[in-house]
Amino acid sequence: MSRRLRSGLAAVLITLSCLLVPFGALAAWAAYGLADTGRYVTTMAPLAADPDVRDAIAQTVGDGITHEIGHEMDARVLRGTVAPFVHDAVRSFTQTAAFRTAWDEGNRVAHDALLRALRDERDAHDRPVTVDLAPVTAQVKARLAEDHVPLATRIPVEHTEVALLPAQQVGRLRKGFDVLEVAGFWLPVSAVAFAVAGIALAVHRRRALTATALGTALGGALLALALAVGRSLTLADLPDEVSQPAAGAVYDALTATLRATSWLLVALGLTVAALTWLSRRTVRARGPRPRSRPLLRLPLRLGRRRRAEPVPPDAPTPPQAPQPPRVRA
Incomplete structure (x- = not known):
């Protein structure tokens, strides 16, 4: 294989590796992070202490309770006396340990229901994904009854279901979820394999390693930028009644x-690129290595040096061999 062909193939493999890095990280996060119920509940658990989340839950649940009470009570009395008490009671409930337990259990139930709907391929008829929040409402109802809120005992809690996913989206999301589970494993493996193959095939491996490291760093930076842009777009598309904080x-x-x-x-990526650049500078500073001389030429050079050495004047002359007498004809 020629050097030009090797360099071209190495460049293609390294480019593919760098392109797959952000997509592989995203797929692995979705397949092994979001799709795991235990990790999801652990991730969402600290939000039970977030002030913005607690205020949003208190507002949503309080509005729902006052809406149910409003069917049997005068509107002026509801707005003037009952509604503030209901919202204060719900807000105080969000600061208790019972709320944190209900928060974790609600997230666990919702996540399990969603995963079962996405992984159950035997259900030919797609049904909406719903979750029953009756335990949460029952605890709020008990707290309101303790505070002697009017008509609190008449709040219905038997079937409080919230739709998580419409039926028309279940089949489409199921196919995407199957692809995501496969991509979550193979995309990172392919990125590593392409990088190793490109570096091994390259003519100048230091340059190939530096290019791979810089491409990896660039992929990570693009992924961070995509997350920031996705956050802005997600918050911009929310309805007005949803709390943006x-x-x-x-x-x-x-x-x-x-x-x-x-x-x-x-x-x-930046660390590997910097170490590769420093090692290259160190090799250049030391200079090129001396070339090794062939061992067969060493005796000849030694013999030439010995013949070229000057003879001292007081050294004895070696005896000469007698020459045979010449006879003239």
Whole structure:
């Protein structure tokens, strides 16, 4: 294989590796981070103490409770006395340990329901994904009854279901989820394989290693930029009734691992590129290595040096061999 062909193939492989780095990190995060119920619940657990999230939950749940009570109560009494008490009671409930337990359990139930719908291929008829929040509402109802809120005992909690995913989107998301699970493993493996093959095939391996490291750092930087742009677009598309600070806190919590991975790729790529550049400068500073002389020429050179050495004047002359007498004809 010629040097030009080797360099071209190495450049193609290294370019493919650098392109697959951000996509591989994204797919692995989605397949092994978001698709794991335990990791998801652990990621969402700190949000129970976030002020923006608690205010959004208190506002949403309080509005729902006052809406149910409003069917049997005068509107002026509801707005003037009952509604503030309901919102204060719900807000105080969000600061208790019972709320944190209900928050974790609600996230676990919702995530399990969503995963079952995405992984169950035997269901020919797609159904909407719903979750029952009756335990949470029951705890709020008990707290309101303890505070002697009017008509709190009449709040219905038997079937409080919230739709997580419409039925028309289940089949489409199921196919995408299957592709994502496959890509979450093969994309990172392919990126590493292409990088190793490109470096091994390159004519100048130091340059190839530097290019791979810089490309990896660039891929990590692009991934971090994509996360920032995705956050802005996600918050901009939210309805007016959804709290943007709470949604931003949820987005940041879900993408915390992916953001850390992106900056890790940037740091790793720049470190490898810097070490490769320093090692190259060190080799150049030492200069080229002396060429080894062939061993067969060494005795000849030694013999020439011995014949060229001057003879001292007081050294004895070696005896000469007698010459045979010449007879003239």
